[in-house]
Amino acid sequence: xxxxxxxxxxxGSPGQSVTISCTGTNSDFGGYNFVSWYQQHxxxxxxxxxxxxxxxxxxxxxxxxxxxxxNTASLTISGLQAEDEADYYCCSNAGRHSFRYVFGTGTKxxxx
Amino acid sequence: EVQLVESGGGLAQPGxxxxxxxxxxxxxxxxxxxxxxxxxxxxxxxxxxxxxxSGITTYFADSVKGRFTISRDNAKNSLSLQxxxxxxxxxxxxxxxxxxxxxxxxxxWGQGTMVTVxx
Numbered sequence: 001x002x003x004x005x006x007x008x009x010x011x012g013s014p015g016q017s018v019t020i021s022c023t024g025t026n027s028d029f030g031g032y033n034f035v036s037w038y039q040q041h042x043x044x045x046x047x048x049x050x051x052x053x054x055x056x057x058x059x060x061x062x063x064x065x066x067x068x069x070x071n072t073a074s075l076t077i078s079g080l081q082a083e084d085e086a087d088y089y090c091c092s093n094a095g096r097h098s099f100r101y102v103f104g105t106g107t108k109x110x111x112x
Numbered sequence: 113e114v115q116l117v118e119s120g121g122g123l124a125q126p127g128x129x130x131x132x133x134x135x136x137x138x139x140x141x142x143x144x145x146x147x148x149x150x151x152x153x154x155x156x157x158x159x160x161x162x163x164x165x166s167g168i169t170t171y172f173a174d175s176v177k178g179r180f181t182i183s184r185d186n187a188k189n190s191l192s193l194q195x196x197x198x199x200x201x202x203x204x205x206x207x208x209x210x211x212x213x214x215x216x217x218x219x220x221w222g223q224g225t226m227v228t229v230x231x
Contacts, residue, residue, distance in 0.1 A: 003156065034216050038218070045223055048221075051217035100159075103157040
């Protein structure tokens with residue numbers, strides 16, 4: 001159960017866009033739309049920001065968007081804001097009946 | 113307010129046991145799938161265990177299989193994780209996390225409880 005691969009860090013200036021990749025294998029994604037993304041500020045619990053590849057929970061700003069193609073999921077933060085500085089984790093459940101959750105290695109987003 | 117509150121963390125001896133609890137409020141507990149997710153100091157998130165709404169179906173990560181047991185009491189809106197044969201590698205913050213909607217994503221998280229395994 002190897003972790004999904006994410007870049008260790010990305011950075012951008014306020015107002016810019018950054019994209020975080022999340023790479024796995026066919027067994028990690030399996031063609032199912034069960035990719036989610038979590039934001040974690042230091043000392044806090046993770047918070048769901050994207051589910052089912054590209055859906056946003058109520059209350060999450062629309063500057064957060066997700067996509068997935070060829071076993072790579074991506075999270076894009078458009079119009080970067082200071083409060084977006086945090087750790088971000090992708091997560092995949094390879095299938096409704098497998099219940100094998102795999103998290104990504106995590107990416108630190110720095111707002112310059 | 114949708115809430116999960118963990119308790120039961122603390123210091124355990126290598127080879128020892130510890131039981132974590134998580135109490136829920138503000139959502140339909142019995143129809144929600146629940147999980148335990150841990151985070152070792154300075155590291156990323158690691159899924160540990162899953163339990164279905166009925167409690168009949170459970171799954172575990174290979175790293176804890178055979179040592180950890182997950183259970184729930186829907187009458188008390190509570191979730192438990194019984195941990196045994198603990199090693200220093202189990203030292204982590206343990207979060208309970210739930211899927212309260214139709215997605216398998218974790219849309220509800222507790223604040224976490226720290227487990228330290230050390231002699």
